[in-house]
Amino acid sequence: MKSLVIAIILVLLVFASVFGQDKPIVLKSNLVILEPIVLDPQTGKQILDLEQKDFEIYDNGVKQDIALFRVEPRPTDYVIAINDSASMSGQRNQIAKEVAKELIFGNFSSDETTLVRFNEQVNILHDRTSYKEILVRCLEQLKPVGGASMFQTIHFGLYKLHAGKVTVGRVGSVTDQSEMIQNGLSNVLSKKKALVIITASPILDMSCAGTWKFLFDNVREFPNIPIYIIQVDAKQVKPMVYGNERYEYYTECIGERSVKNIKEMKLEKMAEFFNKLVQIAGGGIFTVGENNVRQTIEEVAEQIRKGYILGFYPSDPVGGRHSLTVKVSRKGRALDVHCRNSYEKMDVVAEKRGNK
Numbered sequence: 001m002k003s004l005v006i007a008i009i010l011v012l013l014v015f016a017s018v019f020g021q022d023k024p025i026v027l028k029s030n031l032v033i034l035e036p037i038v039l040d041p042q043t044g045k046q047i048l049d050l051e052q053k054d055f056e057i058y059d060n061g062v063k064q065d066i067a068l069f070r071v072e073p074r075p076t077d078y079v080i081a082i083n084d085s086a087s088m089s090g091q092r093n094q095i096a097k098e099v100a101k102e103l104i105f106g107n108f109s110s111d112e113t114t115l116v117r118f119n120e121q122v123n124i125l126h127d128r129t130s131y132k133e134i135l136v137r138c139l140e141q142l143k144p145v146g147g148a149s150m151f152q153t154i155h156f157g158l159y160k161l162h163a164g165k166v167t168v169g170r171v172g173s174v175t176d177q178s179e180m181i182q183n184g185l186s187n188v189l190s191k192k193k194a195l196v197i198i199t200a201s202p203i204l205d206m207s208c209a210g211t212w213k214f215l216f217d218n219v220r221e222f223p224n225i226p227i228y229i230i231q232v233d234a235k236q237v238k239p240m241v242y243g244n245e246r247y248e249y250y251t252e253c254i255g256e257r258s259v260k261n262i263k264e265m266k267l268e269k270m271a272e273f274f275n276k277l278v279q280i281a282g283g284g285i286f287t288v289g290e291n292n293v294r295q296t297i298e299e300v301a302e303q304i305r306k307g308y309i310l311g312f313y314p315s316d317p318v319g320g321r322h323s324l325t326v327k328v329s330r331k332g333r334a335l336d337v338h339c340r341n342s343y344e345k346m347d348v349v350a351e352k353r354g355n356k
């Protein structure tokens with residue numbers, strides 16, 4: 001009996017020594033985190049079986065050593081922002097609701113969603129929750145009217161995801177902004193964040209404060225929050241009819257042109273804006289019509305919840321804005337990558353001061 005007890009103790013000691021060697025990964029504060037989405041250039045489908053050797057990261061054109069590589073599904077904390085302006089009237093409104101429902105019903109139990117609507121103001125329909133039925137009921141509050149405050153919505157969504165709870169009001173009135181910017185690495189690695197915007201294409205009644213540059217500079221301050229644009233395709237729904245007052249407004253601003261030409265011009269401008277936005281933030285642009293809601297949202301949901309986490313320690317000590325390029329290839333074949341294209345690097349002196 002005594003020998004049996006000794007044997008059990010020895011086995012337990014061996015297990016303790018083996019598992020004790022499995023120490024947690026220690027990451028330094030200057031680690032730059034990236035969350036690229038990799039797509040097959042032919043099919044557009046996400047690729048999730050790549051290895052670290054398939055990735056290359058370039059900081060200001062200089063190749064970097066990859067210090068962190070992970071690929072796994074993660075719980076998601078995301079904002080759904082729905083355009084509730086006049087451009088979403090009629091069938092557009094119904095399709096937008098279906099898109100939101102598909103996203104919500106696809107949530108896992110550990111996912112949390114904040115539901116926002118925007119027209120000339122930005123309002124929270126329901127704050128962060130994992131209760132799907134409550135979120136779906138809130139969609140009935142959508143009543144399209146007025147213009148679309150797209151820029152303010154993007155600002156608000158990014159602040160919301162960084163800070164948790166934000167007081168609704170003027171953009172820039174959020175308190176303790178430094179605390180939001182300095183979220184820990186554990187936050188990044190444990191829960192994935194995303195901003196999903198459901199809108200019309202084109203937005204003829206978009207009202208905005210500030211310039212593209214101001215918005216894009218702000219987006220750069222919130223790394224690892226990809227932005228997904230889901231456009232209700234104007235070609236697949238009944239065209240909007242604009243009254244004389246609105247038509248005269250546009251002709252006064254940009255000259256005598258037909259409503260059709262105004263639409264085409266706005267569509268090109270919004271495409272340029274959205275493309276630039278996702279280049280900076282990461283994410284993607286999807287077009288949805290009445291017949292492809294489920295298929296499209298399955299693709300969006302997969303990109304939101306699954307993906308790669310890469311990290312590197314910058315070899316260049318110089319502070320300021322650094323350009324980023326992520327290249328991915330498999331068996332000599334280049335793959336499409338969606339990832340943010342820059343980050344703000346602190347100078348060495350500032351980093352040392354912050355670590356004291």
